Amino acid sequence: MSVAIIDKYFPSLTEDQVAKFLKLEALYKDWNSKINVISRKDIDELYVRHVLHSLGIAKVQPFLPGSSILDVGTGGGFPGIPLAILFPETQFYLIDAIGKKITVVNEVAQALKLENVTAEQIRAEKVKSEFDFIVSRAVTNMPDFVKWVKGKVKKNSQHTLKNGILYLKGGDLSEELAIYKTAKIFNLPDYFEEDFFETKKVVHLPLKYTGK
Numbered sequence: 001m002s003v004a005i006i007d008k009y010f011p012s013l014t015e016d017q018v019a020k021f022l023k024l025e026a027l028y029k030d031w032n033s034k035i036n037v038i039s040r041k042d043i044d045e046l047y048v049r050h051v052l053h054s055l056g057i058a059k060v061q062p063f064l065p066g067s068s069i070l071d072v073g074t075g076g077g078f079p080g081i082p083l084a085i086l087f088p089e090t091q092f093y094l095i096d097a098i099g100k101k102i103t104v105v106n107e108v109a110q111a112l113k114l115e116n117v118t119a120e121q122i123r124a125e126k127v128k129s130e131f132d133f134i135v136s137r138a139v140t141n142m143p144d145f146v147k148w149v150k151g152k153v154k155k156n157s158q159h160t161l162k163n164g165i166l167y168l169k170g171g172d173l174s175e176e177l178a179i180y181k182t183a184k185i186f187n188l189p190d191y192f193e194e195d196f197f198e199t200k201k202v203v204h205l206p207l208k209y210t211g212k
């Protein structure tokens with residue numbers, strides 16, 4: 001399936017954004033042959049399985065210009081790169097524990113002239129700054145994730161949600177979140193279970209992490 005599928009769900013893209021999305025396929029096919037960042041069986045479905053899936057976050061939370069987003073465990077740049085194309089005036093900080101993956105992210109960001117992307121090899125636990133939002137996809141279970149990102153969401157964000165994490169993940173989230181019912185870390189049941197666009201996957205997006 002081609003880049004046209006993005007236009008179906010995001011019809012107001014500029015020519016520059018369409019051109020950037022279009023370039024992703026060749027870039028990732030080339031980089032994936034050198035450093036494996038996307039599973040081989042998925043690379044032909046890049047736009048649906050990776051790009052649109054990442055953009056599911058935009059459906060729930062459009063980011064404001066000037067806001068800052070941390071992408072934890074970005075791998076080859078998901079969801080950070082597609083979101084950075086969609087929100088060119090939002091600053092994205094993409095991190096991963098593995099240096100080779102950050103090499104791919106930097107090369108892709110440079111090829112696309114994405115000036116709103118900074119990428120670094122660093123473990124999530126070591127990040128010191130605070131962000132308006134933390135995004136992530138398929139990295140770890142919720143309890144570990146919460147430990148890593150605790151204290152990294154701004155208390156007074158300009159966003160209506162105030163602060164939050166948007167984590168695309170599968171698995172039985174109700175079980176993983178059960179321990180938070182008493183801790184009140186999440187305002188349950190404030191999380192989404194949706195089949196975004198044509199990804200044919202149910203993903204969970206926990207919202208309104210209170211950061212306490």
Ligand SMILES: C[S@@+](CC[C@H](N)C(=O)[O-])C[C@H]1O[C@@H](n2cnc3c(N)ncnc32)[C@H](O)[C@@H]1O
Nearest residue numbers: 073074075078096097098122123124137138139
């Ligand atoms: C399954 S991959 C997912 C990559 C990407 N988010 C995606 O959806 O394609 C998980 C990634 O998380 C990274 N990771 C695991 N633990 C991490 C940590 N503590 N800090 C930063 N990155 C981590 C791994 O190196 C790996 O690249």
